Amino acid sequence: MAARxxxxxxxxxxxxxxLLRQGNAEFSMRELAADAGVSFATPFNQFGSKAAIMLALSARRIDTMAERFGGFTTNEDAAIGVLRATEIASAVMLEEPQVNRTVMGWIGMPGLSSAKVLDHSSALWALALGTGDGLAQARREQALRDLPRQLAFAFRGVLSFWTAGELSDEALAAEARDVARALLQGFLDDKET
Known part of the structure; x- marks a missing residue:
């Protein structure tokens, strides 16, 4: 059932x-309401602020990543799942780089509470790790507890450099994959990632 x-x-x-696709990152709530065909008060009533709208757009991206990853879930090992999720997440961000850089810029602003983004992103990486197959048995419980959050931090870190223009579109997926591999390394059985 859909929420009210x-x-x-x-x-x-x-x-x-x-509006973001059109290059209007500085849109006003009045412009937003007009484009949406709703009353001026509706964006405020539904979200409260433009910052909250950007957080919701970020959640939309993470949902898209999780949905696409869900289509691939099999009994593959955790490392393969994480690397697949990294590729999917990077691809989602690159589908609309202008929009996604703007959203990332907003959610990285000081004072904007984005704990929900961290929790949401951590859930994506938990999905990618699955049951932890392929992780060292002695550290599996710790990995399943800690790695989702660490992978969320890592991917967000790579995205922050991409958002700032210090990392090219072409390099995004490779850098995200390398960071994920480095995090996984201490938790794997004796095999290569």
């Missing part, structure tokens, strides 16, 4: 994405 107001929320988020 969900169609309006999605309508506002769709409009925000359209």
């Amino acid at each position: 107001g969900e169609p309006l929320r999605q309508q506002v988020l769709d409009a925000a994405e359209r």
Whole structure:
């Protein structure tokens, strides 16, 4: 069952994405409401602020990543799952780099509470790790507890350099994969990642 107001929320988020695609990162809530075809108060009533809209757009990206990853879930080992999730997550970000850089810039602003983004992202990486097959048995429990959050931090770190323009679109997936490999290294059985 859809949450109350969900169609309006999605309508506002769709409009925000359209404005960002058009290069209007500085859109006002009035412009957003007009583009969404809703009253001026609706974006405020649904989200409270432009920052909250950007957090919701970030959640939308993570949901897309998880949905796409879910289509690949098999009994593969954790390292393969994490590397596959890294490729998928990078691809999602590169589908609309202008929009996604703007969203990342907003969620990285000081004072903006984004603990929900961290929790949401950690859930994606927990999905990627699965049951921990291929992880060293002695450290599996620790890995399943700690790695999702660490992988979320790592991917966000790579994205921050990409958002700032210090990392090219072409290098994003490779750098994200290398960071994920480094984090996995101490938790693997005696095999190569």
